[in-house]
Amino acid sequence: MQEKDISIAVIKRLPRYYRYLGELLENDVVRISSKELSEKMKVTASQIRQDLNNFGGFGQQGYGYNVEYLYEEIGKILGLDKQYNVIIIGAGNLGQALANYIDFERRGFFVKAIFDVNPRLEGISIRGVEIQMIEYLEEFVKSNTIHIAALTVPKLKAPAAAKELVNLGIKAIWNFAPTDLNLPPDVLVENVHLAESLMTLSYRLKEIDDAELEGTEE
């Protein structure tokens, strides 16, 4: 299958297709039309067709989509047919929660090590992975293939920690610290800022409240 230059907006929609198709598979659904898929996902059928056409399209006229095939192909596009070794830097609340989350493994993401600076955390095991002191990071990264580092340290510590990871050759950082990391362009950074999505929610709530207020003022 040929992949053209795909817009990031399309790429960001693919995990959602993947999740829905996974649920359909679990329910033994063999095939689905773009109309049915669109009703489930609450996006237009033409959006689905357009998105999937970026990858050559997987549907057949009059048949719809073969759920298993589409699920596997989207998985391949997202690189989920591979295994990724992940390390976590910062074993506080969030770092431990990530390490505890078993579902990442189902997607091919394996937590191989967790590092922290706090000696009180040393040796604590999270789902079989012991928290190590940060001094061992270099040795670990040099002797293991690590694809992704999750950064869950305090905001002020994040830039230096990220720099160290880059110096050790890490090429992808999953950044949870609420700060922008200025890293070389060949390093991939995916920011996850829960507070920002909460702010979007508060904006939408405010809109509803304002509309209700206007309604009562009439």
Ligand code: NAI
């Ligand atoms: P926490 O204070 O529980 O954990 C931070 C851990 O990082 C501590 O165990 C600390 O010893 C360790 N640490 C400090 N400097 C370090 C370094 N240089 N190398 C390795 N470990 C180091 O904090 P929490 O609640 O887990 O939050 C972690 C980060 O994630 C913070 O930056 C916080 O703002 C952010 N956060 C982001 C969210 C999001 O939506 N992305 C949600 C919650 C927290």
